[in-house]
């Protein structure tokens with residue numbers, strides 16, 4: 001029986017298109033309606049030919065009255081949009097799942113510092129629940145406003161949180177080196193993502209200033225009860241999808257490679273989307289491409305007494321739309337894997 005009526009704002013963006021791809025095959029979704037800020041009336045499939053005969057509906061103008069009739073509204077819009085768009089919808093009916101950064105940081109001054117945008121009202125931000133599904137399912141189930149995590153934080157946090165929580169690594173000295181495919185930057189062309197400047201190039205960007213730094217620090221405190229400051233940098237890889245994030249962390253005295261691995265295996269034994277990889281040759285963005293998996297890996301470097309910890313995701317799936325649907329499943333008491341149980345593309 002299909003019951004859930006879905007609205008998507010930002011449907012024409014990369015996150016929105018991935019929401020449509022997965023929700024189309026979701027057995028509990030009754031209908032999907034699509035909204036735009038720029039092209040109301042346009043037939044969706046005329047913009048995206050791969051959806052001919054699948055999504056031939058017209059895009060609708062964003063109106064609060066129309067949106068309040070849905071069971072769930074996904075917002076997949078640039079930062080700074082939902083801070084003013086969502087407050088009138090909070091508490092009036094639909095469950096809200098925001099893929100942008102607007103409701104993730106509890107300290108609104110921190111949001112304004114890192115995003116350089118006006119924050120959402122503090123009393124609404126305080127109601128939002130951080131949607132890192134594997135770590136926060138109980139609160140997600142009870143919430144009507146989910147702040148879906150950023151793509152980099154998802155890969156980083158899923159790989160390091162168990163080791164910090166079990167006090168196996170020194171959380172005060174984390175160095176995180178992350179790389180992303182270009183779809184992480186969304187569908188708006190820019191100098192950074194221009195083919196002739198990005199192709200055959202490997203670049204670092206937002207050095208020491210990435211907006212995901214406070215999000216990762218906040219989540220470490222929230223889930224592992226540790227205050228810390230991290231070194232975190234991001235790189236652009238000339239490929240479309242995927243994030244691989246490597247964390248270097250000193251181990252605490254006497255910790256073994258087996259303890260590190262056992263901790264990850266034990267933490268995720270009941271979480272089907274997190275796979276603890278043993279063989280490093282099985283690690284790579286093509287092993288998760290198009291899927292909701294997060295592959296994680298740890299290995300002790302016993303010369304330096306540092307652990308090398310790796311998290312790999314598809315930024316558009318586990319890093320955005322997939323995790324958002326996983327959160328919807330939790331909110332509606334459905335199996336977490338519903339609609340998301342797909343095999344990675346690999347090639």
Ligand SMILES: NC(=O)C1=CN([C@@H]2O[C@H](COP(=O)(O)OP(=O)(O)OC[C@H]3O[C@@H](n4cnc5c(N)ncnc54)[C@H](OP(=O)(O)O)[C@@H]3O)[C@@H](O)[C@H]2O)C=CC1
Nearest residue numbers: 010012013014015036037038076077100151184186187315
């Ligand atoms: N790409 C990624 O890997 C990830 C992205 N995110 C976050 O998710 C959000 C969406 O990302 P992504 O899909 O890549 O972004 P895109 O830039 O691809 O798409 C965003 C869409 O938002 C709509 N939009 C733009 N301005 C407004 C506005 N003022 N009001 C309402 N809608 C607007 C546009 O559609 P239209 O013109 O039709 O309204 C646009 O297609 C962003 O906040 C991003 O940071 C999070 C995790 C990963």
Ligand SMILES: CC(=O)N[C@@H](CCC(=O)OP(=O)(O)O)C(=O)O
Nearest residue numbers: 079100101150151180181184185
């Ligand atoms: C490759 C690339 O540019 N990636 C983006 C990820 C954006 C994102 O997910 O940011 P939000 O926190 O706004 O959701 C970036 O590094 O800013």
